[in-house]
Amino acid sequence: MAHGSDGRSLEFKLPDLGEGLTEAEIVRWMVEVGDVVVVDQPVVEVETAKAMVEVPCPYGGVVTARFGEEGSELPVGAPLLTVAVGEGAAGLPARDSRTGGEAVDPARAEGPVRAEGPVRAEESEAGQAKAGQTKAGGSGNVLVGYGTSEAPARRRRVRPDRQTATAAATGQVNGRARTADPVDGPVPVISPLVRRLARQNDLDLRELTGSGPEGLILRADVEYALRAAAAHGGRTAVREGQADTTEAPASVSSTARSGGVRVPLKGVRGAVADKLSRSRREIPDATCWVDADATELMRARTAMNAAGGPKISLVALLARICTAALARFPELNSTVDTEAREVVRFDHVHLGFAAQTDRGLVVPVVRDAHARDAEALTAEFARLTEAARAGRLTPGELTGGTFTLNNYGVFGVDGSTPIINHPEAAMLGVGRIVPKPWVHDGELAVRQVVQLSLTFDHRVCDGGTAGGFLRYVADCVEQPAVLLRTL
Missing domain, CATH: 2.40.50.100 (RNA polymerase II/Efflux pump adaptor protein, barrel-sandwich hybrid domain)
Known part of the structure; x- marks a missing residue:
């Protein structure tokens, strides 16, 4: 070292x-x-x-x-x-x-x-x-504004001004030539990926007007500028010491011919790509799904939160159902040791959950989820989600999962066939909960319906086990009192 x-x-x-x-x-x-x-x-x-x-x-x-x-x-x-x-x-x-x-x-x-x-x-x-800037504290994490003295506690997403970004790329604003003011120090950008994308395409960030808070340059600003430069057939920027020219750089020209911008698969995005590709290559997966009436689960959550104390999240209740189901069907809480040709079953549940962030998809892990109640699960989900969005998750908080819960319903979709988070053996997917016609007590009624899906490694179990697991989860969603048998 x-x-x-x-x-x-x-x-x-x-x-x-x-x-x-x-x-x-x-x-x-x-x-x-x-x-x-x-x-x-x-x-x-x-x-x-x-x-x-x-x-x-x-x-x-x-x-x-x-x-x-x-x-x-x-x-x-x-x-x-x-x-x-x-x-x-x-x-x-x-x-x-x-x-x-x-x-x-x-x-x-x-x-x-x-x-x-x-x-x-x-x-x-x-x-x-940087001599005149206030230095950041030694323990804080900063994701944006590398050249700024301070970063707001929260960054709101702002729709990029296409006219400004395009004008910056072509050197004109409202039909007149634009002369960029000299900027000292690093230009504030949303992430290192934005800086690298500009560097690879010979784009001078000092010539752009950021559409983010405090002039922060977003990835969309760079992409708009590159598209505008490709459309005009000229350079996007002039580097110091270089003469202006009407010929586009080779990298911009090649992306113009292909109709897109090349983005390196590195960092979090690259790690996700590698893991998903390996999962597809190594795991013979299968998916089964079922619709469930979540009306009683929603009512139970409302009653819990009305009783006072910390609020219970829906994902925490679903996690509690997962751990109870895995206790009954431990085959799905496992991994395959390909070298030893053995299935390794775990006696603990480290529950991963998919979280979408500005840096890409990450899967934080709740350690010993089987030993936590709904209140403790709610608190841990909230802590890990906040850390994920701020980019403060440690490697230990992103690895070691034994089963994953994927709540893709937050994106407004009903169903999905997700890729298993290698080297785990299964993933439970939860769609959105929406009012739908449903036969309840022999009569047609409007109920809160959710679609549940289970993608599993067919090497660890057969369809009967997978179907039994999913059916038990659906029963707990429809009748939360079923969980009382395991509490």
Whole structure:
């Protein structure tokens, strides 16, 4: 992870972040060259295929060099920064990275010492550009606004102004030539993917007007600009030191011919693609489904919430039903060890649930869901969902699931045949609950109906077991009192 250099300068390398991750993308530097850091202080925020992670430094001293720009990818084991410690930090001009003011020398020694390790020119320029900005706290996570001093607590989604984005790409606003004002420091964008997409298509982000809050540049802004440039057959932007030309870059031209924009499958999106592809290759899945009358379940939830105390969510009740069903049909709470040719059944339920975020689809995991009641499940679902949307989920919170609950009804659809979350063996899908005609007590009535689906690995069980599991879930939805037998 790190090594010493003559006892005065230590090199801190990108550590192994676990779960088989081999690389990470630098999202935000939390210290600059010359900052004083303490042991275990977060120094950089990186994005892996699993989550956003703040990386703490194991040394205390003065930062003498940083390696890698925001938006660049580094492999595990690559140098992140060097820190002068002990007597080696004595003569360095330093400032406290947490306050921005002059810091007391951590070594309290005398005599100037040359800082070891190269300081890149671009890092010095970045430090100068950020000199007047208020530095973010060492423990917070920031997903947007890399070049801004502050980020609002919540980012609302704003529909991009197509006219502004198109005009920015073609260099005109309301029929007149547009001259972009010079911007110092990094341009605020919604995510590193937006910055990379612009870089790959030779698009200067300084020429765009962001449609997000506080001028934040969204992915839609970049895509509108690229489409406008393709339509006009010209360059989308002029890089510093280059002459303007009417010829489009090769990358933009190729996307124009194909009628789309190329987006790299990296980060969360790439990890999801790999897992889904592997699931399709390795798991012989099958799906069964059933319609259920959810009227009594909805009434039971209303009665629970009317009794006072924390509100119970619908997904928590469905999770409680899942754990009860898995206790009866443990074959579905398992995985297949292909090398040993064995089915491994778990004696615990780590329940994953699909959550859609701005960074893509993620599946947080509720540990020991079988041991939690509806109130505890509600609280844990809320905590993990908030963390997912903020990008604060740890790799441990995104792995280790044994069964997944997929509530695709939130998207306004009735049914689905989802892909199993490898290496699990099954997934329960829940559609929207809507009023429909239903025969109740021998008479036609309007009831709250939901479609339930179960996609399962046919290697772990046959249709009889899968059908029994789904039927039990439907019975609990229609008659919640059935759950009393397992409480």
